[in-house]
Amino acid sequence: MAGNEKSKSRMEQVKGKAKEAAGRAVGNERMEAEGRAEQAKGDARQAKEKGKDTFRH
Template identity: 80%
Template sequence: MAGNQKSRAKTEQAKGKAKEAAGRAVGNERMTAEGRAERSRGDARQAKEKGKDAFRH
């Protein structure tokens, strides 16, 4: 299950980064903000998983 969550975090980060870049390219502030938020969720999920791993070992 941890591997699934880690891959989900990476996916959210990548989608967020792409959405943010696309928003900047077309000048859409809302899309840029959504991309930043999505990337932040991915970062938070990844930090949570790293914390879990630290306690497992």
């Protein structure tokens, strides 16, 4: 289960980074902001999983 959540967080980060870059290239501020939000969501999920791992071991 934890591996699945970690991969989800990484995919959100990558997807967000790509969306942010695409928005910047096109000049679409909304897309750029959505990309940053997805990255933040992925970062939060990753931090949660790292916290779980800390208490698990």
